[in-house]
Amino acid sequence: MTGTVDKIVFSLEKLRVFAENTPLVHGVSLSIAAGETLALVGESGSGKTMTAMAALNLVPPNIRVDGRRSLGDTRLEGLSRRDWESLHGDRVGVVFQEPMSALNPLHRIGRQIGEAITLHQPLRGNALRERVLDLMKQVRLPRAEQLINAWPHELSGGQRQRVVIAMAIANRPELLIADEPTTALDVTVAREILLLLRELADSMGMAMLLITHDLNLVRRWADRICVLHRGRVQETGITREVLLHPTSVYTQSLIEAEPEGQPVPVLEQAPEVLSANDLSVVFQGPRPLLKPRPDAFVALQPVSLTLRQGETLGIVGESGSGKSTLAQALLRLVRSSGEIWLGDTRIDQLGNRALRLERRHMQIVFQDPFGALSPRMTIEDIVSEGLCFHFPELDRRALRDRVVETLSSVGLATDALARYPHEFSGGQRARIALARALILHPRILVLDEPTSSLDRTVQKQLIELLRTLQRERQLSYLFISHDLAVIRAMAHRVMVLKEGEMVEHGPTPEVIKRPRHAYTRQLIAAAFHRSD
Template identity: 60%
Template sequence: MPKPLLEIERLSIAFDETSIVEDLSLHIQPGETLALVGESGSGKSVSALGMMNLLPPNAHITGHRRLGDTELDSLKHADWTKIHGNRVGFIFQEPMTSLNPLHTIGKQIGETLRLHQGLRGNQARQRMRELLTQVKLPRPDELLDVWPHQLSGGQRQRVMIAMAIANQPDLLVADEPTTALDVTVQQEILALLKELRDAYGMGMLFITHDLNLVRRHADRVCVMYQGKEQETGPVETVFTRPQSAYTQALIDAEPEGRPAPVARVQPLLEAKALAVSFARPRKGLFGRQPPPFEAVKPTDLYITPGETLGIVGESGSGKTTLASALMRLTTSRGEIRLGSERLDQLSGNQLRRQRHRLQMVFQDPYGALSPRMPVFDIISEGLRFHYPKLSKQEVTQRVNQTLREVELPESCAARYPHEFSGGQRQRIAVARAIILEPELLVLDEPTSALDRSVQKQLVTLLRELQHRRQLSYLFISHDLAVIRAMAHRIMVLKEGEVVEQGDCLEVLSNPQHSYTRTLVAAANLAPAS
């Protein structure tokens, strides 16, 4: 057995008096992928950040850490700076919080090339184009000059991957690297990471909740639960002969069932010829203004009371832009009706008064939750705005009830977003939306940060809420298993255009468009239950 690239012994992490990780030991060989799996809040991401000294000052870390011949426990700040982004590359779970909103994509990728390789000017730009092409991003020359907010979540994730592999690191820490990507791009990205790993002898710590990806792309797996290691071993051994009851439960977890049938009545939400376009930057001071980029081409859709319309498509296909336009968060053309109200004709206070009827759970829950507000204030803010006559006691009761509905303890109300895992923050975002009892809920990848067992619970919860309240959903996801369990109808988007739509089960079982067939094949769906 060669000497491990990374060796961790009895790693324990605590914040103040709260223990998060206890006695975690693992190692990664050069050229090996170790998957770290477990439910949201199990300590996966905190463990990875703790290994590489990226936790805040109030984190207390004990144990032994070694990277090759380098003892990590005694390193000073300057030494860590040389390791981060050079010997160790990172792909974080939430790219929008990792990318600087004040700098273009090219400037941010170029910074790591300048710091660690000394590349500048045309040489750096050529290398940046190569990196964006490697991670399957189209039009690399254009993307180098855009800002992070102009990219979809999946495109931002791929930019983070390009930055992580820019200096050909010894170790790549990939924390949910395919969370925001559709199933076809997932396979491309993971195949790319495997190629790079094999070519450079790079080790990989692959953090994910998706067991299908673990089985196809990892060599060994470490299962965590409540901060403790449950079992570690070769992937096939753990999957076929799990020793832990928790591991068995993870393997068995899969979104199942179907939403309750709905009657075809007058639509609650209706859009006609809805379209969104963005101006392209002018090239040069006297250059011609290029035609606008059509993010969403003219689209008609409707959702009836109690119905779920599923939206699927690759990253950058226009799914989130379409949802933002329906919410009047993005400038658009066309007609939008919510019941008898023309939302496209409302503005200011008139539009704000309709917001409680139409709520949204965003793709990036950390970016949507104020880091300066406790969870109680985050969840209750909309309630206090729309219903100012509620007493403090009534508000508290509603917040506690909503927390219980999303499977979080009432004690969470006093804590802040940074104290929670990505999946827990996603549930806080759901709680903030449903506390207003809206008629329509727009869910943008609501399960993307959750492990399968929690996905299953959340899907069941959302269906129960829908049935009880006759709540309508616009459900955006790249996970076709979740879409099948949630949606009555489905629309498939590609490059801003609807290429196929219809009954969910019919489209997934008998897709007519070649792109839909590619999505279904990549998803490898188990038989419907």
């Protein structure tokens, strides 16, 4: 990290933001020097993104912005629309939170990077292509000559984020704003992305505003920190000093919100509720016309596992390691080979009708609760849908009673019944998705990255809720996550997957303290900042 005070690139003095007459941001002041990284930290709704976007005039017309804003020697308050258009993407680059949303799915990667250049530079033809390839190599995209013609959906999450970074730095900006740049990325990919951003900032002398709720990232990558809560600055200062000696109660609560505690003890005589023997998944693509059939892709090499009543098995690994494929195979959502036992019932040989009856004992909570909840259905209809399917004899009153009881068990009130998913926060939507799974009283819950997009404080609340439900109902969890801090707090045992192969398996404390495989050591180093 840079520790020297250099030329101030970006500053705000008493920035205030209003939606009509409602204040959203209250007098925020901050500054960033060339080559410095300032982290803007707080929970969702604290005003982090609103502060940055309002400062750069990237807000809807109904948003009013007051206060002094400067980029170098340029005062920003009085800029014309044309001036703002010239500034965005040239002197200021932005790396958005969700790269798939930031990229046009109908344009190839090379064209999108090229557009970021040609909006500000008169490059064409071979000169433009060479500049695009140079940027792709600068952000360490592999096989640049091939990927330049790829579509966004053909790239991994980390590769898409590198494309967005290439677009953001295309014109060597003075200021780079990185808005939650590693959300939902694996720890090793997140580490690579942040290392890349720091190296680019250092080599170009850029000032970087890192917007995040993850104090682990801040601790390692930011020079200074500014903590926001409900649009107000709680404290600001050198990162190490603020995190070691916080003066704000709110900052202290953020620091203490790390996943902690131990998994709920498993009863000594707890029976096995799920097991698999030599479970594997192979995907075979269709044969192209007049061409040989492509080679089959082995998504999951033979894996055997067991899960006892009241136990949590953590599944960790990078994107593409086979975590979700394993879960889908166990739930028989993808075709697989090998034995799958639900208690004493072998379900891999069941027909559709018999399998449907068993499925209520195994439920899944998906990674993105907003995407998994129908925006056209009320919360009552969403939570009761599975109950209506499996228990059609229940009348309307009985259904509502069960929904109310289940919502109460996850900490939601009855006023949620008639509302829609968009009216709830991320943490509340996670609870709704959990209620939908719990209402059938399953034996097993598959939790697929349930905390990946949540603030640490909300994560902590959800972990405590999951522990309580496990203790009360003796639920068994298959917990898929790339967050080893969450796995350490939740899982009795952990299984590490790499490229579809199980490379390590054992009690969670033992695997984290004494990892045997080099890949596991790499994951732990990225998660807990240890050296290998």
